[in-house]
Amino acid sequence: MNKNKKPLFSFRKSSQDVSDTPCTDRREFLAKSGKLALGASAIVVGGGLFSPNSFAAKKIGADANATLLKLARDIYPHDTLEDKYYVQVMSPMADAAEKDAELFKLLAEGVTLLDKTSVDKYGVPYSQIKTEQERVIVLKMLEPTPFFQKIKGALMMGIYNNPEIWPRFGYGGSAWEKGGYINRGYDAVDWL
């Protein structure tokens, strides 16, 4: 349990109505955040990762919602991949921060540093930097941090080790139960 009741950084207050009832059911939480993300446009402004009621939204701040999703999409950018696949990685992490003070500190301080670096460099917080090229310059500065590496590692597993989207990358996954490929086109190539 995070004993630190005081946020480690300050964000502008969310204009959204924040309920006092945290979303405690993990599945419900995921479902909610997933749904929200699906409704969001490609460029996410507000909404996305967390339900407005969630611990993460309240403690890490409503802006972190947009910031973390944009960060996730910038680390492994696949323009045709829906937000929900990034959300599926980031939401559980933000959720886990409620019970993991160290993780909370990592995320909270990381988001603060990300925005501070962005403001220093481009005069606006990360999520408001207009081009990917400029955001990548900021991210390159954060690359050595445990915050960045933690998110990168989680995304690598969450995106490229996600069987649900393997077909879209042209990867087959487990094959033994289907009899392998010996009778399923192992030798097929028609362009040589």
Place this chain on the structure above:
Amino acid sequence: MSAKFDLNDDSLVVIIGSGAGGGTLANELAQKGIRSVVLEAGKRFKMDDIENDEWKMFGKISWLDKRYVVGPARIAEDFPNLPAWIVKGVGGATMHWAGVAMRFQEHEFKMKTTNGTVPGANVLDWPVSLEEMEPYYVKAEKKMGVCGTEATGMPYHGKSSHYKVVAEGAKRIGARCEQAKLAINTEVRDGRPPCQVNGFCMQGCRIGAKWSTMYTEIPKAEATGNVEVRPQSMVLRIEHDKTGKVTGVLYADKDGNQQLQKARVVAVAGNSIESPRMLLNSESSMFPDGLANSSGQVGQNYMTHTTGGVYAEFEKPVHMYKSTVVPGIVHEWKGNDPTRGHLAGYELEILHLGLPFMSAFLNPGKGGWGRELADSLANYGNMAGFWICGEDMAVESNNITLHATEKDQYGLPVPVVYKTDHINDTRMRNHAYDRSKELFDAVGALKVNNLPPYPASHNMGTNRMSEHARDGVVNRWGQAHDIKNLFVSDGSQFTSSGTENPTLTIVALAIRQADYIADQMKRKEI
């Protein structure tokens, strides 16, 4: 029927490790009626434990005890705690291998004679020749079931799409490319089924078509009633008597209790990090630098092969994962031809990774993110590629040492692995990158990605064979120069790495060593 031996039975051979070296030695000795206890640090897995899932199997079977990689090479930065990619389990690294089974070339046993002294390297001839090894290679090929060999008469696997793309590129640049000789059945053989091309050779073969001591040598050895395998038994030290002969092995059992198994002979086969580590950890007032270390070579000359990866992206699908992991090999540059700008040779081994591992190794380490990487991964289905496997020069300062203060969960000093390129390795790798690009460009590659070396599955040289006791740790039989009844039975006894994957040679040496141990025991020499 598995045997059960008493801890005080001092008539036994104690074999440490159950992989290609230890597992083979146990079975070979057992077939001759020689009894042994096999101490294996890892668990015993069942066939059902083997899944077609890269990360799950990595987490399940890998040797993940604390280790450090140090030195200026990129691997120390990318994988600071994972120098080697090997297995902790019954069967050892024979679970995690692609089945590539090639014999060494003649010159690879004679690197010093072939090239003379190599500045900055510690190159030596083996005290064994190819001619002498040939009958044992035949036995090893039969035992393991290597396709494409006279020894088995078993046909090659068919040509997969991945193979065809590379073979076409090789043809266009005039390079020799052949299907790989694999210890993977293409027919029902030895009670095991033929390959059905699952594409997960490296994660453990789910159907047992690939040779692994886990389900071949070990159960066969146990069936003789001459062998007891004790999984989850981590060796702490090897004991010796006043005469300097080894007398037993102290280990921590699965409950963490210390046990001392007495022994007539001890054979060390824990792979090239653990084997020298055991000898170093067994230091005593009689052997202050560790067992069998009068030469100072225990832990030195650590070799991994000169490696790297090359993955090309094409416009159209290759679906490389629908293949044995290594369907073929470009042999063009395997000879020792200094006119190329480097000594010794390399093979380009056609090899696929699944998407999960490709995401981790295409640009490993902290900087592996961003649009270029993502775009390449989005093109995974249209990729074809190689793993470069070339001879690694023996360099004394590439070594395994013990951490001065940090201990692992068994209370043993954590191993520290120092590994960096000899200039010959760098030149060879660059040559291989360049030829690979030519090959892939010839068949229309849109982009060719060079991958740096990743954690090594081929680990060799840290208890090397030598003719003279001053130059190495063991003699031509893998017997310690200093201690008659102590043997090294794994790849750590390699004097040079060769360009070929080490397993076949480890198995051939173990078969040969079993003959020698049996003979020496009969003569009461040990």
